[in-house]
Amino acid sequence: MSKILIVAEHDGAKLNVSTAKSVTCAAKIAGATIDVAVLAADAAAIAAEAAALAGVSKVLVVENAANKEPLAAILAPQIAKLAAGYTHVFGPSTTFGKDIMPRVAALLGVSQVSDIMAVDGSHTFKRPIYAGNAILTVEAPAGAPVVATVRVASFEAAAAGGSAAIEKVDPGAALPSHTRFVSRSGATTGRPDLQSAAKVVSGGRALGSAENFKLIYSLADKLGAAVGASRAAVDAGYVPNDLQVGQTGKIIAPQVYFAIGISGAIQHMTGIKDARTIVAINKDGEAPIFESADIGLVGDLFTIVPEFEKALG
Amino acid sequence: MRRIMVGVKRVVDYNVRVRVKPDNTGVITEGVKMSINPFDEIALEQALRIKEQGLADEVLAVSIGPSDTQQQLRTALAMGADRAILVQTDAAMAPLSLARIFQKIAEAEQPFLTLLGKQAIDDDNGQTAQMLAALLDRPQATSCSKIDIADGKATVTREVDSGLETLEVDLPAVLSVDLRLNEPRYVKLPDIMKAKKKPLDVKSVADYGVTEGAAFRTVKVDPPPSRQKGIIVKDVAELVGVLKQKGLV
Structure with a gap:
């Protein structure tokens, strides 16, 4: 019988949707019991959200002022203690989980299964390698805990409707003082979150400037979409790094993805492989993006985008 | 000696279009161009810049891999690393085993800073830096896009999903680096000649009391669905x- 502990990701106030997606991944293991661990300074609201996820049996709450910010060196020893008695420990393959989970794995004396995209059995998983150009199926040994990160773009969020028990616990781990949080900067834009949005409008190098990127923001607002960008646009300084979509940025799975002035480098396509519909607008009809796009329109984005926005009424 | 240790992995060059073997046991690596993992190259560049600022005395490049990895280590020496260690093995190695080897080398060499790429572009595991930090019981910071060293501490900016996060960590620490940290230098011909004379020690996995072998059994490798x-x-x-018509707008 698989007993799975999921490490909840949150911002101190709300649960991140990556947690509900990790629950869905865990639920693919037949007969699994799924618990969620919430480590926070003030956990009540977050734990209540986690307890409401369908499929969750129990929410373990560790409240500690030291857990205010998600520092791997602080969280990992606590998670490793909580992992006793569990066959699997899952976290999301977001920057949060990628940072923390390998540290947990090392403390438990195992290597990690990174980026689970499909579950073939309790110990058999599919994961992308070579930037998604190959899919590896691996079998972890049955006698050791499975520590893994879940590729959130591959799973839908678990629905609400659960009513799990909430239990306060004290893992009793010694916490280091060698790592200190200083600050976090990120845009609060009022737009949908890029990682979980149903619609995404992304711009590339062809936009030419930060000023011209307003075209993308404007279209996104018209569509109620999140804004993304190619690595080239981020490197050129048109937009901040947190908008980057691709292998080294965010891997997303929206219902519809608009790639505007994006050529479609492999590393970018890796980030949108799971998008339901890809729409490409590019003046170069030979651009690789058109090989993967469901709908393509060849032409000058500076004419097309305003026209498109207007046509949406 | 103020030393920086840098991990250097030999990987299929990022420009190569990777193809899965017809028997689904792996990807084709025969006759394919190999290079230093791009993230490791950025880690090495950062180590060299810290040394050039007068904040370190020696840059040690460490790799674990087959004998041909000497090529990548010679490139690292040509970029400016002072010496190199190759832990030679033809076996697949579990990320935790790699971390254990780095741990043993760190215990012997006492670097005040260890820099690794945030992931290797072949297996995309992204584990070694965090595991090494755990085994050494030292601070970690992953996906760093800015690193400042002063007063026995590192102030680092990390690229996270919500934007940028700044941490302060006590040294020694293990940091993994992201793309926007720097642009690695090009190697010049005289440096390649000089690099031939720099020390490159070859060790075995057994020298560090670690066993060879992958963490997991490979069931199969498939091409991605098109x-x-x-x-x-x-x-x-x-x-x-x-x-x-599709109900998307």
């Missing part, structure tokens, strides 16, 4: 029409 070719619309009106 997307169906789509349609080209002629203008905005047709685009809007198709999107409306």
Whole structure:
């Protein structure tokens, strides 16, 4: 019988949707019991959200002022203690989980299964390698805990409707003082979150400037979409790094993805492989993006985008 | 000696279009161009810059891999690393085993800073730095895009999903680096000649009391599912029409 502990990701106030997606991944293991661990300074609201996820049996709450910010060196020893008695420990393959989970794995004396995209059995998983150009199926040994990160773009969020028990616990781990949080900067834009949005409008190098990127923001607002960008646009300084979509940025799975002035480098396509519909607008009809796009329109984005926005009424 | 240790992995060059073997046991690596993992190259560049600022005395490049990895270590020495260690093995190695080897080398060499790429572009595991930090019981910071060293501490900026996060960590620490940290230098011909004379020690996995072998059994390797070719619309009106029909706008 698989007993799975999921490490909840949150911002101190709300649960991140990556947690509900990790629950869905865990639920693919037949007969699994799924618990969620919430480590926070003030956990009540977050734990209540986690307890409401369908499929969750129990929410373990560790409240500690030291857990205010998600520092791997602080969280990992606590998670490793909580992992006793569990066959699997899952976290999301977001920057949060990628940072923390390998540290947990090392403390438990195992290597990690990174980026689970499909579950073939309790110990058999599919994961992308070579930037998604190959899919590896691996079998972890049955006698050791499975520590893994879940590729959130591959799973839908678990629905609400659960009513799990909430239990306060004290893992009793010694916490280091060698790592200190200083600050976090990120845009609060009022737009949908890029990682979980149903619609995404992304711009590339062809936009030419930060000023011209307003075209993308404007279209996104018209569509109620999140804004993304190619690595080239981020490197050129048109937009901040947190908008980057691709292998080294965010891997997303929206219902519809608009790639505007994006050529479609492999590393970018890796980030949108799971998008339901890809729409490409590019003046170069030979651009690789058109090989993967469901709908393509060849032409000058500076004419097309305003026209498109207007046509949406 | 103020030493920086840098991990250098030999990987299929990032420009190579990777193909899965017909028997589904792996990807084709025979006759394919190999290079230093791009993230490791950035880690090495950062180590060299810290040394050039007068904040370190020696840059040690460490790799674990087959004998041909000497090529990548010679490149690292040509970029400016002072010496190199190759832990030679033809076996697949579990990330935790790699971390244990780095741990043993760190215990012997006492670097005040260890820099690794945030992931290797072949297996995309992204584990070694965090595991090494755990085994050494030292601070970690992953996906660093800015690193400042002063007063026995590192102030680092990390690229996270919500934007940028700044941490302060006591040294020694293990940091993994992201793309926007720096642009690695090009190697010049005289440096390649000089690099031939720099020390490169070859060790075995057993020298560090670690066993060879992968963490998990490879069941199979498949090519990714391909997307169906789509349609080209002629203008905005047709685009809007198709999107409306699909219920997407």
